[in-house]
Amino acid sequence: MVTSTLREAPPPAGLLPQAEPGSRKPDSDPMPRSRAPGSLKHMIEVNHLTKTFGRLHAVRDLTFRVQPGKVTGFLGPNGSGKSTTLRLILGLNTPTSGTATLGGRQFRDLGAGLRHAGALLDAGDIHPGRSGHAHLWALARGNGLPRRRVDEVLAETGLTDAARRRAGTYSLGMRQRLGIAAALLGDPPVLLFDEPLNGLDPEGVRWIRTLLRRLAAEGRTVFVSSHLMSEMSHTADHLIVLGRGELIADEPLQDFAARSATGELEDAFMEVTATSTQYGTGGAR
Amino acid sequence: MTTAENTMAPARGTPAGRARMADLVVAEWIKFRSLRSTTVTLAVLVAVYLYLAYRGAQDGYQVWQSMPRQLRPAFDPVHGVFGGPTWMLAMIVAGAVGAMTVTGEHSTGLIRATFTAAPARRKVAAAKCAVTAATMTVPGAVIAAGSYAINEAVLAGYHISIPVSGADTARLILSTTLVTPLCALAGMALGAVIRNTPATIVAVCVLFVFTPFALKSASTRWAVDAANAMPFSFFSRLAVAGNAHLVGGVESLTAAWTALAVWLAASAVIVISVMGWRDA
Numbered sequence: 001m002v003t004s005t006l007r008e009a010p011p012p013a014g015l016l017p018q019a020e021p022g023s024r025k026p027d028s029d030p031m032p033r034s035r036a037p038g039s040l041k042h043m044i045e046v047n048h049l050t051k052t053f054g055r056l057h058a059v060r061d062l063t064f065r066v067q068p069g070k071v072t073g074f075l076g077p078n079g080s081g082k083s084t085t086l087r088l089i090l091g092l093n094t095p096t097s098g099t100a101t102l103g104g105r106q107f108r109d110l111g112a113g114l115r116h117a118g119a120l121l122d123a124g125d126i127h128p129g130r131s132g133h134a135h136l137w138a139l140a141r142g143n144g145l146p147r148r149r150v151d152e153v154l155a156e157t158g159l160t161d162a163a164r165r166r167a168g169t170y171s172l173g174m175r176q177r178l179g180i181a182a183a184l185l186g187d188p189p190v191l192l193f194d195e196p197l198n199g200l201d202p203e204g205v206r207w208i209r210t211l212l213r214r215l216a217a218e219g220r221t222v223f224v225s226s227h228l229m230s231e232m233s234h235t236a237d238h239l240i241v242l243g244r245g246e247l248i249a250d251e252p253l254q255d256f257a258a259r260s261a262t263g264e265l266e267d268a269f270m271e272v273t274a275t276s277t278q279y280g281t282g283g284a285r
Numbered sequence: 286m287t288t289a290e291n292t293m294a295p296a297r298g299t300p301a302g303r304a305r306m307a308d309l310v311v312a313e314w315i316k317f318r319s320l321r322s323t324t325v326t327l328a329v330l331v332a333v334y335l336y337l338a339y340r341g342a343q344d345g346y347q348v349w350q351s352m353p354r355q356l357r358p359a360f361d362p363v364h365g366v367f368g369g370p371t372w373m374l375a376m377i378v379a380g381a382v383g384a385m386t387v388t389g390e391h392s393t394g395l396i397r398a399t400f401t402a403a404p405a406r407r408k409v410a411a412a413k414c415a416v417t418a419a420t421m422t423v424p425g426a427v428i429a430a431g432s433y434a435i436n437e438a439v440l441a442g443y444h445i446s447i448p449v450s451g452a453d454t455a456r457l458i459l460s461t462t463l464v465t466p467l468c469a470l471a472g473m474a475l476g477a478v479i480r481n482t483p484a485t486i487v488a489v490c491v492l493f494v495f496t497p498f499a500l501k502s503a504s505t506r507w508a509v510d511a512a513n514a515m516p517f518s519f520f521s522r523l524a525v526a527g528n529a530h531l532v533g534g535v536e537s538l539t540a541a542w543t544a545l546a547v548w549l550a551a552s553a554v555i556v557i558s559v560m561g562w563r564d565a
Contacts, residue, residue, distance in 0.1 A: 092565040125394035134319035142312030
């Protein structure tokens with residue numbers, strides 16, 4: 001397959017004793033103190049996660065794990081519940097039932113969030129009146145991170161020259177980079193990216209690909225949603241696939257692609273999600 | 286392009302445990318001060334009210350002039366400047382500025398970045414309340430002290446000197462100083478519940494301007510009590526000098542101060558609990 005030279009053998013997983021789902025511990029064990037990125041603590045675990053909005057089942061009884069040291073692709077058609085799942089993992093929404101934990105703990109119980117997980121959920125999640133630098137500095141300062149980190153992530157994402165401009169003047173690609181800069185601020189062991197490639201130019205796409213591979217090679221847990229199948233087939237090691245809020249695949253990328261006669265990820269995705277859609281709508285065409 | 290080598294150095298700073306309240310407060314302060322529109326709005330507000338104080342003092346002098354001589358000792362020298370309906374504009378502006386510290390995060394989606402960085406939502410909300418209240422006290426204090434000084438200077442220019450007791454002066458300046466932070470916190474509470482900026486600003490106007498008059502014109506006892514518990518009513522009661530003639534309104538200074546304290550506390554409680562509880 002592709003980019004195999006970049007792949008790291010994933011470390012054995014699931015060896016660490018995990019807290020009971022839903023258990024709440026005081027934030028007395030700040031994990032980054034003993035952390036080398038890639039420590040097995042930093043698995044994302046989703047257990048029987050269900051979220052309903054009124055009568056709409058956004059996600060239903062999801063159970064999966066996202067392992068460190070790999071890029072895990074998160075696929076599914078529009079409205080299949082990917083973004084909701086990411087929000088539930090980050091404690092932005094409260095699950096109707098089930099749990100989502102990072103390193104065995106619910107995200108809302110963690111203190112300095114940026115040091116535990118970095119996330120790009122939507123490139124628009126910034127105030128247009130604030131400069132990129134001020135945006136990042138406020139987030140960093142709230143986590144007790146030094147100002148130096150802001151300059152570092154700005155350099156990493158190529159935004160140094162634009163940092164003092166109001167974010168409202170940024171292009172979509174620049175806002176995307178700013179969101180990624182925010183995710184990297186705390187040097188976190190877990191990274192979640194929702195459609196990070198939106199609006200990026202070819203150089204940006206290549207940069208993201210390299211970045212994701214490197215973050216995983218450093219032993220971090222990298223969970224990334226995308227609709228760009230060709231890009232995913234270049235980048236992901238493992239796939240979690242949703243259809244209509246339910247889990248329809250959790251397997252290595254090669255195995256998933258092999259579901260299609262052509263061996264292409266895109267073909268496999270179309271076939272698998274078409275089936276799930278049929279079941280989900282009770283035979284609607 | 287990217288400099289991959291230096292970027293992933295472990296972040297060093299304070300130990301990564303709890304989000305410290307002090308850090309969150311500073312973070313909210315960075316957010317507050319980094320929006321130029323807020324600073325401009327508050328600067329304009331101060332300038333407008335210092336001008337209104339000058340005009341109000343002139344009006345006060347006109348009133349004094351038109352008074353029969355024997356009534357002049359009962360003239361309230363601060364009445365032209367403090368406690369009148371002109372303060373409703375300041376209440377609305379302060380309420381809108383406060384509201385936008387909350388609705389600005391919801392409408393842009395910034396709230397998701399905020400809570401991802403600091404999952405302890407109640408602490409974030411408390412820090413936001415503290416920063417907004419403290420910051421809004423500054424324009425309030427400048428307006429209060431400045432208005433008082435301008436009024437005194439104008440009346441002195443007309444050789445009118447009616448002493449105001451120290452207690453009255455202190456109450457006048459303190460209560461006027463608190464108009465802006467109180468209204469900002471109440472605006473934040475509305476913003477936390479409503480989330481939508483235009484709808485919240487309409488609610489601010491209804492709450493601060495429409496409600497006190499609408500309730501006052503009602504005849505039932507509870508409606509009058511409710512009207513007296515509205516910020517405009519108790520500020521009007523507090524911002525008078527001792528020899529003022531009160532017509533109706535809040536029964537006592539104690540009742541007015543109590544209502545003020547309840548509004549401050551209730552607003553903060555609403556902001557903290559609603560932001561802590563609802564899906565972002």
